[in-house]
Each structure stands twice: as structure tokens, then as C-alpha cells.
Amino acid sequence: MGICTSTGVIRDFAGPYFVSEDNMAFGKPAKYWKLDPARVYASGPNAWDTAVHDASEEYKHRMHNLCCDNCHSHVALALNLMRYNNTSWNMVTLCFFCLLYGKYVSAGAFVKTWLPFGLLLGIILTVSLVLHLR
Template sequence: MADLAEKKENYHIASENINPLAARFPHCIVWTPIPVLSWLFPFIGHMGICTSSGVIRDFAGPYFVSEDNMAFGKPTKYWMLDVSKVYAGGLSAWDMAVHDASEEYKHRMHNLCCDNCHSHVAMALNLMRYDNSASWNMVKLCLLVLLHGKHVSFPTVAVPCGNQEPAGCGMRRPVVRLQKLAVGRGGYLYTLRPVRRLPNSLISRAEP
């Protein structure tokens, strides 16, 4: 019982280190939609895996594994894993598996159907033998992220009223912006993305 309580406490502490605005998701598998494709097939998207410090690594294209700059934008869903289920144990084993999988995929051609971003994440989990398993694959990950993934919630700030404040001051406003993405010839779609950082003036004014 003591071990179980300790694991729950460690899991809770790790979850508090998740910071969507800074794109930091320690021990998480992260997911973001692919424009147009995810609209047609909502279960299809782009996937990455994060280090113990929350840095995202994702197989973004042929012979390229991105670091801290996820393809198709910041994550919109994440699935936090339990580092205590790493077979070798410890943060170093997690980070080593993520590193080794990323180095391997720097030498691979990207194939949308059979060797893609999901496969990169699956290799990392197989290397660390997460949950004592070496049978992780793209189909299994797709289903589990769909079932267990949590939508990223962005913080809000209270905009105080004042003589020069716009209408609706005092309301809590989400820290997001509308991003315009080009699609094909002359076509566009719009998606909400988190603002990387709030202006200092707004932060100081919003503080109690």
C-alpha cells in the first residue's frame, strides 16, 4: 500500500509540471491534429513523445526528428504515462529510450502508412519496455491515445477594468490566438494555438 501511495504521489507531482504554454509535457505522449486529414479522420494525427523534462521529440519527416518544435504546432492532447512502469526504472532509462529511438529515426524515411511518428513513439516505449511490454505499435498507440488522451486546457487571465480598457473588461480570457494555415491553392483554415507568452504589462495588471 505504501508503494502504491508513493506512486500516486509521484504521478501527481509530475502532472503538476505539465505546462501547455511552454509546451512542456514530462513523461507524456503528445498529439496534435494534421490540417484537413484530422478533420476527415479525427483519430489520425501527429504524435510525439516527451523527455523527463518535458521536451517534445517527434518524427517530423524523412531523416528528421524534431526537438522542442513539434510539427503541425503545439500539442492539443496528451497522455501522461507512469515512469514507475519503465522496466529498467528511473528517469535516465526513460530519457535514454527516447534519445535512442530518436537517433534511430534520424536514419529512416518517413512512411505515412507503416513507419511514421507513431512508430517512433512505439520504438521508444519498446526500448524502455514500458509496462513490461515490447509489443507497442502504431495501431495500439492510436487507440490508447484516443481513449486516454486529455485535451490541453490553456490558462486564462483576468483583464482588470480601467478607463482605457476595452468592452468586456474584467472577464477571464483564454491565452490563445487564431492561427491561419494555408491549405492548397488559395485555401485557408483557422485553428486556435496557445500564445507563447503573455505581455509583461498584462501579467502585472492581472496579478491580484
């Protein structure tokens, strides 16, 4: 998960002590959620970019933790710094809203996102059914 500056540059907490620019850790985005800059409650004409910059600078000094302090946390900090929608952001709220409001960049991106899960689920169900029928 990354967050764009006002010029469209994606910032992504891609690994320990590293925030990438336009080179996301897991490849090109498959899904996006377009946010409304009018919902930024922080002051100043460049509040959006300042918040994204400050969050990125903070995360350049952090160890990446897959479960607790990751790219989702980086985006949540940026949204909290800009007071986006006057909401308290965290990994859970971001996940919920991205699932609800996010749009896939293409049909291929949808397939790329859900095919591995579908295959794994199919294998589990098949093995479960075979074991049950024995």
C-alpha cells in the same frame, strides 16, 4: 505524435531523417497522455531518457512514411526500448490508448481536432440525402 523527455522536451519524427525538438510537425499538441515513469521496466536511472534518445537517433536515419513508419512508430519504438508497461507497442496500440486515456489541452483543442471531421461528415450526409431525395 511525439514523446517527451523527463525534462519535458518533445521529440517528434517530423519528416525524412529528421526528429524535431519542441517543434512538432503539425503544431502545438492538442492532446496528451501522461505516462507513469514507474512503469518503465528497462534498467538504469535514466532509462526513460535513454530510450527516447535511442529511438530518436534511430529515426534520424529513416525515411518518413505516412502509413507505415511515422511519428507513431517513433514513439512506439521509444516505449518498446524502455519496456513501458511491459507491453509490445505499435501504431495501433498507441492509437487505442491515446484515444482512451488522452486528455485535450483545452476546449479549443477539442474543437480544432473534431470540427474538420464533423464538417466533412455533415457535407457527405447532406449530399447523400440530397441525392437520395432526387
